[in-house]
Amino acid sequence: MQYRRFGKTEMNLSVLTLGLMRYMSKDPEQSAAVVRRAVSSGINHLETARGYGESEELLGHALKRIDRKKVFITTKVGVCKTYDDFMKHFETSMSKMGIDVLDNLDVHGINNEDKFRMAMDENGTMKACRRLLDSGAVRHIGFSTHGKTDLLLKTVNTEFFESINLHYYWFYQAHAPAVARAAELDMGVLIISPNEKGGMLFKPSEVLTRLSAPFHPMNLNKRWLLSDPRIHTLSLGPAVADELDAHMAVADDARPLTEQEKAALDRWDRTIREKLGADFCTQCGRCLPCPEFIDIPEILRLRNVAVGLGMNDYGSFRYNLLDGSNDWFHGWPGSHCTKCGECLPRCPEKLDIPCLLFDAHRRLKTGIGRRLWQRLVR
Ligand code: SF4
Ligand code: SF4
Numbered sequence: 001m002q003y004r005r006f007g008k009t010e011m012n013l014s015v016l017t018l019g020l021m022r023y024m025s026k027d028p029e030q031s032a033a034v035v036r037r038a039v040s041s042g043i044n045h046l047e048t049a050r051g052y053g054e055s056e057e058l059l060g061h062a063l064k065r066i067d068r069k070k071v072f073i074t075t076k077v078g079v080c081k082t083y084d085d086f087m088k089h090f091e092t093s094m095s096k097m098g099i100d101v102l103d104n105l106d107v108h109g110i111n112n113e114d115k116f117r118m119a120m121d122e123n124g125t126m127k128a129c130r131r132l133l134d135s136g137a138v139r140h141i142g143f144s145t146h147g148k149t150d151l152l153l154k155t156v157n158t159e160f161f162e163s164i165n166l167h168y169y170w171f172y173q174a175h176a177p178a179v180a181r182a183a184e185l186d187m188g189v190l191i192i193s194p195n196e197k198g199g200m201l202f203k204p205s206e207v208l209t210r211l212s213a214p215f216h217p218m219n220l221n222k223r224w225l226l227s228d229p230r231i232h233t234l235s236l237g238p239a240v241a242d243e244l245d246a247h248m249a250v251a252d253d254a255r256p257l258t259e260q261e262k263a264a265l266d267r268w269d270r271t272i273r274e275k276l277g278a279d280f281c282t283q284c285g286r287c288l289p290c291p292e293f294i295d296i297p298e299i300l301r302l303r304n305v306a307v308g309l310g311m312n313d314y315g316s317f318r319y320n321l322l323d324g325s326n327d328w329f330h331g332w333p334g335s336h337c338t339k340c341g342e343c344l345p346r347c348p349e350k351l352d353i354p355c356l357l358f359d360a361h362r363r364l365k366t367g368i369g370r371r372l373w374q375r376l377v378r
Contacts, residue, residue, distance in 0.1 A: 001042030001251045004232040006188035009140040009162045011072050011103060013045045015226055016251050017190060019235035020048040020055045028061040030240065035062035037241035039071060041248060047165075047190070047235055048097075049076035049108055050089050056096035063098060073099065074190075076108035076144050076165070079118045079125050086128035094137070105132065106165050107143045110155050111327035119143070120158065129160075142188060146328045152178035156185060163188030168231075169198030170224045170265065171305060174283060174297070183230035191234045194221055195247075200317055202246075205310035211267040220264055222250045227257045272308030279356060280304065280349070287343040287353060293324055295331030296343060296353055303360040312363065319364035334361040 002015045018038040020031075035046065048055045056075060063071075075093045080086040094102065107129065110119050119125050132138040142163030145152055152175060156164060164182050168175045168191055182189050195201050201208075201218040208217050215223075225231050238244050257265070273280050281300035290296055299319065306315035324332035334357030343353050 002226075002254050003044070004229075006190075006232050007163055007182075008186045009104065009142075009188050011045075011140070011188070013072060013188075013233045014043045014251070015233055016043050016247060017045040017047050017074075017233045017235045018043050019193065019237040020046060020059055021052050022237045022239045028058055031058040032062040032065060034238055034241045034244070035059070036066060037244055038238075039066050041244060042251065044070060045072045045074065045233055047074040047076075049106075050093045051076070051078055051108065056093050060096055060098040068099065072103040073097065074104040074106055074142075074165075075102060076106040078108045079110060079115045080128075081118060081121075082124050083127045083131075086125050087131075090128065090132065090137075101136065102138045104140045104142060104163065105129070105138045106163075107141065107161070109328065110143050110145045110151070111147045112151065112330075115147075115327065116151060116155060119155075120160075126160070142190075144192070146330075148330065149175050149178055153181055156181050156187065159185060161187065163190065165190045165192060165235075167192050167197055168225075169194050170221050170268070171199045172301065174285070179228075179230055189230060189232050191225055191231060193237060194225060194234050195236065197318075199305070199311065200314035203313065205312070207271070207310040208268070211271055211309070212264050215261065215264055216246075218246070219250050220261060222247070223253065223257060223261055224265060226250060226253070227255070268309065272304055275308040276304055278349075279307075279351065281351060281356070282349060284348065286346045286348060290331075290337075290343055291340060292336045292338055293331050294334060294336055294357065295322075296357065298331065299334050299357055299360050300351075300353075302364060303356060306360075306363055315360075315364045316366045319360070320367050333365060334358055335365070 003012045004015055006013045048059050077089045077093060107119050110116050129141050140162045142165060143155055143161045144165035156178060164187055166175055168179055179189060195218050198221050201221055204217040212220055222234060225234060236247050281304055283297050283301055285297050287296045302315040302319050305311040321329040322331055322333045337354045337357045339354045347353060
């Protein structure tokens with residue numbers, strides 16, 4: 001297992017983090033077994049959240065049988081309107097986990113301007129964060145986000161947070177400027193769910209599998225991330241202990257990408273571009289904003305990988321989450337396009353955006369999606 005300095009926090013974290021989101025409805029013994037296996041494999045960072053159902057409680061149960069000094073714990077508490085609310089949630093987290101001092105607290109879900117304002121409110125969430133740091137109950141404060149790049153940069157540039165917990169994968173590189181800025185500010189960088197949200201790579205399409213050979217797509221994505229020294233740790237969410245084994249191959253590999261790995265990634269890129277031809281969306285983002293609150297680049301990204309690499313299951317998994325009403329996955333489905341034409345002159349590729357959005361909807365809309373915690377708790 002490699003360990004990396006988590007930016008200015010100075011915590012020396014394993015490059016793999018055990019993400020405990022999927023523990024919510026699992027029995028305590030099974031959860032404890034996963035934690036024990038992870039720790040015995042060298043993973044020293046355990047990550048959960050107040051909003052993950054019973055996850056913190058299950059972690060508390062597991063912690064009774066491992067050496068607390070051997071692990072760093074992160075929990076995440078959602079942005080609150082008031083100081084009292086944030087403190088109440090934090091205290092609940094600590095009591096569920098049964099710990100007195102938290103290594104790292106992430107302000108959870110700075111996803112849009114409203115949440116940003118609430119997070120930075122010196123009479124609310126920010127006051128609570130400062131108080132927790134001053135009291136020693138929390139050693140470090142970072143943030144997690146499902147927001148757009150501008151918001152990430154704005155949050156990073158406050159220079160209050162010591163780390164960032166974000167989506168960034170080979171198949172989703174839009175946040176590259178935020179990763180670069182975080183590195184300039186010496187922040188810790190944790191990548192959320194590279195296997196699932198990064199492409200459902202544990203269940204790759206036939207095309208992706210063929211193009212990746214002799215590598216597994218899941219490992220190629222992780223290698224691409226970990227070959228970048230600005231990335232410190234990747235969050236994995238195994239439901240059972242045996243699932244951890246599949247990820248260990250990359251845990252010791254600190255080399256830059258090999259020529260063979262680069263060639264495989266190049267095959268992904270070339271195949272997408274060739275298959276899409278004149279319909280390829282470069283993800284430049286110039287088409288925005290859309291008056292109907294449609295995230296055009298994101299929908300066309302999902303179309304790119306579905307058409308280009310047969311990643312329809314992944315495309316549908318993400319597309320089905322679009323309902324415009326929450327800040328965890330932005331915008332309405334492509335079917336909401338009114339064909340107003342505002343975006344068209346802004347697209348340097350001259351794409352027929354409405355036509356591609358309706359096509360994406362036909363290909364990818366297979367039901368109503370729910371985020372993982374919703375699937376587990378309902
Ligand atoms: S044509 Fe459709 S996607 Fe483009 S700006 Fe109008 S509503 Fe939005
Ligand atoms: S402007 Fe065109 S190429 Fe750029 S993200 Fe929008 S649709 Fe894609």
